[in-house]
Amino acid sequence: MFLEGRHQFDFLTGGTVRPLPGDALERLWKGEDSLIRSMLINSMEPQIDKPLLSVATAKDLWDTTQTLYSKRQNASRLYTLRKQVHNCKQGTLNVTTYFNKLSLLWKEMDLCRETVWDTPNDDTQYAKLEEVDRVYDFLARLNPKFDTICGRILGQRPLPFLMEVCFEVRLEEDRTNAMGVLLPIPLTPLPLALGPQIMTVTRIMGSQFLCVSTARNNGTPRISVGNSTVVPQETKTPTLGAIAQSGMPQSLGLISVDGKNPWILDSRAIDHLKGSSKHFISYVPCAGNEKIRIADGSLALIAGKGQIVPSDGFTLQSVLHVPKLSYNLLSISKITRELHCKAIFLSVSVYFQDMSSRRTIGTA
Template sequence: MAEEKGAGSQIVPAAAPIMVQSENSSFNIGMVLDEKNYDLWAPLIQIHIAGRKKMGYLRGSIKAPNEDDPKYDDWFSEDQKIKSWLLSSMKPEIMKRYIRLSTSKEIWDSLKTAYFDENDEARIYSLNQKASRLRQNGRPLATYFGELTEIFQELDHFNKVSMECENDIKVFQKSTERQRVYVFLGGLDDGFDQVRGEVLRKDPPLGLQASYAYVRREADRKEAMKTEVDKSEPAAMAAKARGSPYGPNREGSQNRPGQTRTSQPSRDRPQGKCPHCGMPGHSKSRCFELIGYPENWDRTRDPRCNKSRASVAETKNDSDQIADKASAMIAAAGSDGKALSTSTSVMNNTWIIDSGATEHMTCDSRQVPSLKTSTQTEVNVANGNVVPVIGEGTVSLSKTMKLDTVLVVPSLNYNLLSVAQITLALQCLVIFWPYFCVFKDIRTRKTIGYGIRRGKLYYLELTTSSSSLLTQALSVDDSHGDTNKVSDIWMWHRRLGHASFSYLHKLFPSLFVKTDVSQFKCDVCEMAKSHRTSFPPSSNKSIIPFMIVHSDVWGPSKIPTLGGAHWFVTFIDDCTRMTWVILLKSKSEVSSAFQRFHKMVAVQYNRNIQVLRSDNGGEYVNMELRSFLELHGIVHQTTCPYTPQQNGVAERKNRHLLEMVRASLIEAHLPLHYWGEANVRSLSY
């Protein structure tokens, strides 16, 4: 019975493998589809599915049999397996959109429609721009070339060129390859100038991969040379500490007291000449011209150490300073630049004001109370050399002048004060004159420092106090009074369109109790109100409001206002000097503007205009305005030809308005097309 039961029943063994589950568990392309990575996700999916010989389901070449066909279940099972592969490689929010589709081909086609546009010109343009602007910028060569290759491959994915002639295809591919070689070489750092020229001179021309291999060999050679130099630095420091300039027993070297000279074979001495100083017997890494001379070095033996490498003359203690620089470099090398401080006095307090320096730099680490590691490890100097930076810190020149992020560069001879950094950090102005320059606070206009020209350079004037700190560059005059009152004066000066300080003195006498008006100097006013010497004013003035009205038109402005106006006309009462400004889109609107002004005066002030004084412009001398003036009995007085001084009230008012407009726009950093609104606003005060 047991045998019959076993033979008659068909039971699948429990250990039978389920292939679908096994393949699904091993299907992992290493990424999931999101809204931005379809271009990378799709090729990976195709690689994995093609490796399982299932691409016919996605292409549609393996057709679905009829449902009553016995092969339909096998086809449906395989298609659902591929469908599960696709869905499992998507983010959940994307999977929800496609899970209801019946076949894997429908999912694949829908994804291609949603995420891929082979005619995406904006994407192609963006990739070409990115490739042309990509630069190495000190990064490893492999990183730079990898990014560039990725861009080129994506461009090939979009740019599918179809040609019938096989030779045309080869010519096109060679041309494209050559252009990409140019892009690759153009983005390399300046250190590859020589190898760049060698690649371009190759005949036949190298392809992209061959060019990269050629440049990579040069990069590996440079890296190997750099490693050798780095290994030789500790030996150079040790030689300096022993007191020998170029190694043991070099001719002219000095032994410390109590030491005897020992003979060393000639093979221990470096061969050739130093590329820096030109002297034989040592390498550049051991040259005392760079790392400094030892304290017991006999300067009578080698006068080169007494020569000044600076472009200007300055009296200082060479031996002490050079030894200080060398000790700073040794301390930085021994502690990885984490901290470096000293209690000795400041050796070099000469600061050169440099408008071309991007950072503050000092050659003496003892000026920095607490030296820390700098993110910038080297700087380029004017002669093209690259010099190391051992750290950075803060230097206080005075209570009002504090320099942050000062780089310590031992190879320099003088301290460099960056104009770009100090103006941003201290919010100050630097004004250069032929023989001196001054630093002024932007808000208070106080002079916080000055420099003197010596030779062809400007030096910051500083004195050294007994506490070895740099004191204030220029004593600040305390006659400006209370700081809050000074701030209020500047606030009202700007708010009233940069009105004169003498006028503010009359408006707000309480603000000027302890303040001298002559101490206030506004650079914006100097730029906005510069003009030719004015003509003598006239003493004739009407005693009745609106008896005489002065008028003039200004324009055209190259930049229109927000409302499209290019002109404005002014109407000024001779008695009260009250002014009205009307913006115009064309000069022909002057007649209608005056008619509206005339009606406003009659209604609001119950006055009649008796005289209109203007120039002989066509906007005033025309039939329309003449008829209106005759109808209302208004006398029209015009100036003599080429004599605008006779209409001086209106001309001077135009200049005053433009000065206020320019000052307001400069102060507020507004674009010029706001000049109309600024003009109308200026009359509200």
């Protein structure tokens, strides 16, 4: 880059031709050429530069070095690099360090390849395929706690670019790290029916909510954490951060809500549910025979349905009024389906992004 900046790289490629002997410019050319040779030799390791001290010109030095140490068409080195990429895992590294480690391997692999394309379009198409492969390599070897964000990324069409993928994973890492520093908080479970599954909504400090997936085994609730299942114990008080880092599905993930009018976000819920008739901007009473099954197995009456505007930019359609419920349930899947958007979970909020324009259309 230094030589390019000083317009001296042509000394290495032969673009700047040596003047004929006796020419007035020969002395200037020799001075510049000697300076470039000196810079190249000083940048080399001692065991490499000594045999090259007697080379006559900078171009000869450059050609000799390329012949001896070029990695192009080096099948053995390329094979070694491919193995290193395959074996590279995040482990104890943070996301940025892990991504940079992979990037260095990819760049060295590019140096080992020398491909001649028939048309410029071939190069473009291959670059797109290679970009997708590198997204897969990056996601495949992340720690299990990022499985949820990986699933969301792989579900996008078209697949995001590599740098965008790295950015989204880094946001998830920041979120889990932020949740991990919170102090232990006592939890009390409250059963709730979310779609066809039995769920547990845990009340935190009386003003926030935490959704945790559960399955029942002989009447005993079990908290699903990552690939393992544990039985809640009275002697252990889980922290909000510990559950946030456990790798549980995002569709049943952590959400925070307003204590006065809580909306529990869940992407597995089919319909929006509201326990109170307040805040409806339009309301149609039901006949009295429509019911919905809740967590305890009983049927709850649907008193009516209508529209609600919980925040600017959002209009919730066909919200079911279920007086028996003491909470409000927001169906993420219904929002994303009706508004043709995606929900992106951050450390303290969720924002909704239009799938076509990728513009943020609302936050929660």
